[in-house]
Amino acid sequence: MMKRFGKLLLATAISAAMVFTASGNVFAEDTIRFGVAGAHSGDLASYGLPTVKAAEMVIEAANAKGGVLGKKVELLVEDDVCKPEVATNTATKLTSQGVHVVLGHICSGATKSALGIYKDKKIITMSPSATNPALTQSGDYPNFYRTIAPDDAQAHLEVDFAINTLGLKKLAVLHDKGDYGKGLAEFAKQFIKDGGKAEVVLYEGVTPGAVDYSAVVQKIKRAKADGVIFGGYHPEASKIVMQMRKKKIKIPFISDDGVKDDTFIKVAGKYAEGVYATGPRDTTGNPLAQAAIEGHKTKYGKEPGAFFLNAYSAALALLNAIEKAGSTNYDAISKALRTEFVETPLGKIRFDDRGDAIGIGFSMYQVKDGQYAELK
Numbered sequence: 001m002m003k004r005f006g007k008l009l010l011a012t013a014i015s016a017a018m019v020f021t022a023s024g025n026v027f028a029e030d031t032i033r034f035g036v037a038g039a040h041s042g043d044l045a046s047y048g049l050p051t052v053k054a055a056e057m058v059i060e061a062a063n064a065k066g067g068v069l070g071k072k073v074e075l076l077v078e079d080d081v082c083k084p085e086v087a088t089n090t091a092t093k094l095t096s097q098g099v100h101v102v103l104g105h106i107c108s109g110a111t112k113s114a115l116g117i118y119k120d121k122k123i124i125t126m127s128p129s130a131t132n133p134a135l136t137q138s139g140d141y142p143n144f145y146r147t148i149a150p151d152d153a154q155a156h157l158e159v160d161f162a163i164n165t166l167g168l169k170k171l172a173v174l175h176d177k178g179d180y181g182k183g184l185a186e187f188a189k190q191f192i193k194d195g196g197k198a199e200v201v202l203y204e205g206v207t208p209g210a211v212d213y214s215a216v217v218q219k220i221k222r223a224k225a226d227g228v229i230f231g232g233y234h235p236e237a238s239k240i241v242m243q244m245r246k247k248k249i250k251i252p253f254i255s256d257d258g259v260k261d262d263t264f265i266k267v268a269g270k271y272a273e274g275v276y277a278t279g280p281r282d283t284t285g286n287p288l289a290q291a292a293i294e295g296h297k298t299k300y301g302k303e304p305g306a307f308f309l310n311a312y313s314a315a316l317a318l319l320n321a322i323e324k325a326g327s328t329n330y331d332a333i334s335k336a337l338r339t340e341f342v343e344t345p346l347g348k349i350r351f352d353d354r355g356d357a358i359g360i361g362f363s364m365y366q367v368k369d370g371q372y373a374e375l376k
Contacts, residue, residue, distance in 0.1 A: 176232030
């Protein structure tokens with residue numbers, strides 16, 4: 001009964017969110033080509049694959065209604081493995097296939113690496129998860145939008161939580177040397193300094209993919225830190241936490257949406273218990289979110305995974321903007337994204353002049369009994 005209800009609600013929700021026309025053949029091309037780029041293999045595939053599923057669902061529903069502006073939407077998927085050096089090839093492949101818009105990339109470093117290629121081709125790109133502030137705030141990428149808040153907001157929440165909620169005074173700030181992790185750590189370090197209530201007793205970068213992090217764990221102990229803030233992804237975070245706990249270092253470990261993923265809990269096991277991580281606000285009470293999640297369970301037989309709702313919302317926003325623009329013209333879509341609201345699983349959104357979605361923020365989560373739970 002719930003599955004049937006979910007299907008019906010999903011179809012109704014998408015119909016309400018977008019207005020598709022049955023005619024209006026304004027394009028010379030036969031289809032609207034919708035690119036999806038991100039980590040679809042490797043250690044970080046759990047972040048990228050939910051975006052592919054979200055795009056499949058939104059596009060399938062749109063095509064079932066007659067497409068967008070009378071055109072079928074064609075999905076083109078390319079894997080960047082979350083690596084900047086691969087992402088440029090991924091972007092080149094998608095542009096050579098004539099994509100009109102791109103959903104992705106997933107990781108900030110890969111996104112930054114690919115954006116210039118899309119910009120040169122005047123292709124709108126929207127990420128559900130790339131949080132590096134400069135991607136929008138630098139003004140270098142007017143073609144870029146995202147349905148997740150930037151890292152300065154995320155770092156501010158982490159520091160405020162560490163100092164004002166947990167009462168920590170001596171913080172070790174670690175990062176993985178990447179655009180995303182180091183960028184977030186830099187903001188955290190600055191916010192701690194500016195606040196004047198705590199101090200950074202250790203600031204250190206770690207090498208991604210290393211097997212042994214005992215050296216930095218020893219430094220945390222010697223610095224007498226009473227808490228750790230880590231900027232990066234779950235493969236490194238899980239190893240650091242495990243080695244900390246095995247060394248009886250039981251101080252709070254606070255990280256980011258690169259760690260707020262079930263894969264972190266699976267890898268770290270019992271050592272994940274109590275870890276804090278920021279992530280997109282829980283909007284699962286939104287009927288559109290419930291419909292999207294239920295639709296995923298029905299279609300794929302499992303829970304959707306990280307950034308699914310952000311990706312689902314981004315796909316809705318892109319197709320809605322094309323519909324409202326009346327074409328795939330770059331300037332027209334850009335104007336529609338900034339001026340036209342669209343109902344999504346994240347709420348009713350549009351984008352500011354920098355490309356950030358208005359009204360979207362982060363919450364703090366903690367691993368409790370093997371699951372992430374949002375802290376109120």
